[in-house]
Amino acid sequence: MAREKAEEGLTSLGAQRTDYGYDYxxxxxxxxxxxxxxxxxxxxxxxxxxxxxxxxxxxxDYGTIYISYMPAERMVESKSLKLYLVSFRNHGDF
Structure with missing residues (x-):
């Protein structure tokens, strides 16, 4: 029950097919x-x-990003973070 509740509203987690968008x-x-x-x-x-x-x-441009945080009420879902970071691939920014 707790797992189902945690996954509620998450669209990337457990998806059979992942679409990698290359726009920010x-x-x-x-x-x-x-x-x-x-x-x-x-x-x-x-x-x-x-x-x-x-x-x-x-x-x-290439780099390594290190993220460390102490979660309060909400936490970042790791697969969605990876998809977000991939979205920078064709994005021009500093």
Whole structure:
């Protein structure tokens, strides 16, 4: 029951087929209710394959993104975070 409730409203998690959009898509980010608000803990994501386009030269830029946070009421769903980061692939920004 708790798992079903946690997955409610998540569209990427468990999808049989994933569509990778290559246009900037902040709407890809999804969150779910933190089931353990009674204590503090760290959530960490390491994203070693981040790519985007330089808005001046159009050349690809590469980087690693480290995200660490202590969740309060909501948490970021990891697959949706990956899809969000992929959406920068053809996006020109600093």
């Amino acid at each position: 898509a902040p709407e890809a980010l999804e969150t779910f209710q933190n089931q353990h608000t009674d204590h503090d803990y760290w959530v960490r994501f390491n994203c070693p394959e981040f790519t985007t386009l330089c808005p001046i030269t159009g050349q690809p």
